[in-house]
Amino acid sequence: MEIIKVGMADYKTIKSTGILTTLGLGSCVGIALYDRINKIAGLAHIMLPSSTEIKNNSNKAKFADTAVDELIKDMVLLGSSRKFLVAKLAGGSQMFSFNSNVDILRIGERNVIASKKKLLELDIPVIAEDTGGNYGRTIELNSKDGNLLIKTIGHGLKNI
């Protein structure tokens, strides 16, 4: 079975039987899209909430809003249809805590909110999520059934 790694600020799609995986999501969010009719999966590992707040935004995979668009484009090219897509989210934690309210420290929370907002705009339902907290997550999206496996250190194993 094929296992494809998705790096930070990166996205990948798969049609054949296989797994898309991304290691150690901290404040980043893994946006998993799945088309259960055509068995096509896509996974984006986003770092920042919005491409519109920033001038230097050429890397579309970096932002929640643009990464979702690109991911869907690729999935449609593989034969997926937008109306069959469902989403699952993981990540968006805060690894280190400081006594400060600086926005950059709430980046995980903002990444989750921005990802949901974008998916809502596109009418893609978020059917499951495992977000927040103060720990890292490694995730595996299975293209056979759209199952999302979440591994942690000290916070258990989850299938969503």
Place this chain on the structure above:
Amino acid sequence: MDLNNINSTLLDVLKELGNIGSGNAATALATMIDKRVDMKVPQVKILEFKDVGEILGDGDNPVVGIYFEMSDDIEGNIMFVLDIDSALNLTNMLFGRNTTNNQLDEMDMSALSEVGNILSASYINSLSALTGLKLKLSVPSICVDMAAAIISVPAVQFGHMGEHVIFIETQFEENQRQITGDLFLVPEVGSFEKILNSLGVIG
């Protein structure tokens, strides 16, 4: 500054900065544990975000990260990273005990934060002396988790600035190999120009 076209002279300058800063940090560590500490030649790694997760090898490995924000004249982060065994050996040495405990408790975490604090302060003191720039360090924040999740923090912090992260990395090793650790200096890209300016390398 275009990091794609950075020349070897500039890389050498950054390496030398890392060398001086972490040299002081290594001395501080050696004094604390009263053992010899060896230091490798610092490496300057200019990475795309997608490659950041694997800078410490397997991104799933549990590590201890002690994280600091650097501010004032230049912005950036300093992070001291240890594998779990090294962290346990280090705290055993500091507390002068001989346990086979394989869990870090609250006292251990506090001691590790303080070690990180001393190392980072030695590092930036020498940077400050060398460049004449004013530098401030935040309080330490510590986290035990997957390597990729820990190392993503300094990368994301300046993720809006460009497509690359600069890690100035120095590996430490206690001479019986009971402790190995990595000290990372991650300057924000604009600050990096300021450093080079202050040294008269560019400008």
